[in-house]
Amino acid sequence: MTHTTEAAPSADVPSIPHVPPSRGLVHEVVESVKVIAMGLLFATAVHTIAFQPFTIPSSSMEPGLVIGDYLVVSKFAYGWSRASLPFNPPLPGGRLFGRTAERGDVVVFRRPSDPKQTWVKRVIGLPGDRVQVSGGVVSVNGTVIPRTPLDVVPDHDMPTRRVLAVRETLADGRTWVTYDGGSGRPGDDTDVFVVPEGQYFMMGDNRDNSLDSRWPADVGVGLLPAGNIVGRAELVVASWTPGASLYMPWTWLNLQPGRVFRPVR
Template identity: 80%
Template sequence: MTHAPEATPPAETPSTPPFRNLVQEVVENAKVIAIGLLAAITFQTVAFQPFTIPSSSMEPGLVIGDYVVVSKFAYGWSRASLPFNPPLPDGRLFGRAAARGDVVVFRRPSDPQQTWVKRVIGLPGDHVQVLGGVVSINGRVIPRTPLAVVGDHDMPSRRVLEVRETLADGHAWVTYDGGSGLPGDDTDVFVVPAGQYFMMGDNRDNSLDSRWPASVGVGLLPAENIVGKAELVVASWKPGAGLFKPWTWLNLQPGRFFRSVR
């Protein structure tokens, strides 16, 4: 009797050690995270970057806890637009001038690691003065319309007068006036040099801005210190809320979501 040859058993495939599988998975996950971080950093550097408002100087338009999106390409790019403000030459790539009334985020001249937000009031070549709390540019006052006496948003016990200021082109915003005879209500005439801006906070009696020297406030702001233009309040949390305080995540400020910055 003829016997059929026995089938040859399949060769065993060496299995990949579990440790090697784990290492490969960690490496792949690290690659995905690195690509994601690089994409996020690139997007924030080139296009838009979020900032949280830390002070009351721009009330009532911006209040403590607002989460604001800033456009990087509104004025072009400078070293201030990049993370950590690297020591690059002055100037802006594809630079465009800021307009009077724009709300901008910038690096404080005396400490570039600090980012502040104020409104552009004086352009290069302007003569700016404040008398009795009224701002004049090149001898012409910015028209003011008193609105109502209200409580300061972040300090309700402080009573302030809401005042609308309106430029000749119709661009308007609301400021807080805390009363007469307060510091910053009366200034000398400031002549704004080329390549610089005169900045003011909307909370006029609670803002360290271009009315004070750079060692105290802002001084005159070099154009290359501008990070970008504040465009939109996407969300807002009450003071004291924080990313590392999960119990505060729902401490929202209603009515302040998706508000254009005027």
């Protein structure tokens, strides 16, 4: 009968230290938590200081912005105020590194009568300006903003409604397209609004479907305090058709054509 014996381990071979499995698992979990926490911190910093996404819930800024647009807003365009911080904390008024908005800018802001609501409109009147609407035509300091009729088109968000697309152009060349639903509509004729220091006169591009500075704050916007501005609208990243939802994955690709990475003008 043949007998076999195991060879004794060589004294020259180093032994491998035993690491309990639980210790390695804990290390992996801790490292993963660190990575996630750093990512969340970075995202929160970007969200608070630089850029913030918004979705467009109404038709008041058609045709430039439509329902379903996913919008990126620059917070450093005008400096920072309490309104540009998450949850609108009860901090002192004013803006840090504040800069004046320009006529024609599309601005996201907290509604003065209800700061929980975030609205978007276009800056028409700057501090010190005199603004009036007569027959649907806007004038600033006695000078009419030139209008060029383009075509009668279906309203983007309500195709059964026909509107006149009109191009407005400022003296510096900035231009955008508005919708005109016809003459004699509410808001087509106003008194002269004198814009105080530190405030702005705002209007929606869908002129007959926008509650803005032509109406008092409890109805529309009233004159907008600079401290209520969140930031300047910069880019439409994408736009989803009405009915699409984060909670319905089969709708994620229901994009509106031609509205991906579209600059806000």
